[in-house]
Amino acid sequence: RVATHAARRRGTGGCPFPRYFPISLFGARTSVPSAALLRAHVRLVGSRQRGIWTPAGGYRPRRDDPHKRPSLELREGAEGRLRRGHPWVYPREVRNPEALAQLSPCLVNVIAADGDVLGVALYNRHSTIAARVLSEHAFIQIDATFFADRLRRCLAYREDFFPEPFYRLVHG
Numbered sequence: 671r672v673a674t675h676a677a678r679r680r681g682t683g684g685c686p687f688p689r690y691f692p693i694s695l696f697g698a699r700t701s702v703p704s705a706a707l708l709r710a711h712v713r714l715v716g717s718r719q720r721g722i723w724t725p726a727g728g729y730r731p732r733r734d735d736p737h738k739r740p741s742l743e744l745r746e747g748a749e750g751r752l753r754r755g756h757p758w759v760y761p762r763e764v765r766n767p768e769a770l771a772q773l774s775p776c777l778v779n780v781i782a783a784d785g786d787v788l789g790v791a792l793y794n795r796h797s798t799i800a801a802r803v804l805s806e807h808a809f810i811q812i813d814a815t816f817f818a819d820r821l822r823r824c825l826a827y828r829e830d831f832f833p834e835p836f837y838r839l840v841h842g
Contacts, residue, residue, distance in 0.1 A: 736810060739779050742766070744759070744783055745762075745763050745764070745765045746783045752782075753788070757803045759803070760800055761795075761800040764800050765783075775793060775794040776792075777790060777792060778801060779809075780801065780808070787809075788808070789804070789806040789808050790805050791803045
């Protein structure tokens, strides 16, 4: 609504882009009519959006099999922070990003340089934080039950400290 309002002020007929949008194709600058650019943008973005799971919908999330997960191998010396409880793995610490590129985003078992399994994490190659550790136990199934149990434990922990329910249950 704000973009359409701003576009009307510019006199572009409701299109959020200027009437002609300068772009570069193969090194040559050209101008594309903004309506065509907007249609192309909608087609591209619309085709990449994932469906939201509902029981009646056709999209079904993949079932997690802990023993068939890909492995994220850490570089030498990168496991120290994880062993101390830090929940993040940075891209420079991943030894095998090429092997995980086609699967990203995915659940991975985190393996230290010495072969120890450090836990399970959610890996995304496009993020500034490559992996976020979900559990220090690698071979557990990550599903709705896992998250429901985690939330129950968070709630019980906070209820011990605060008499009134004025707290953040989940951070991030």
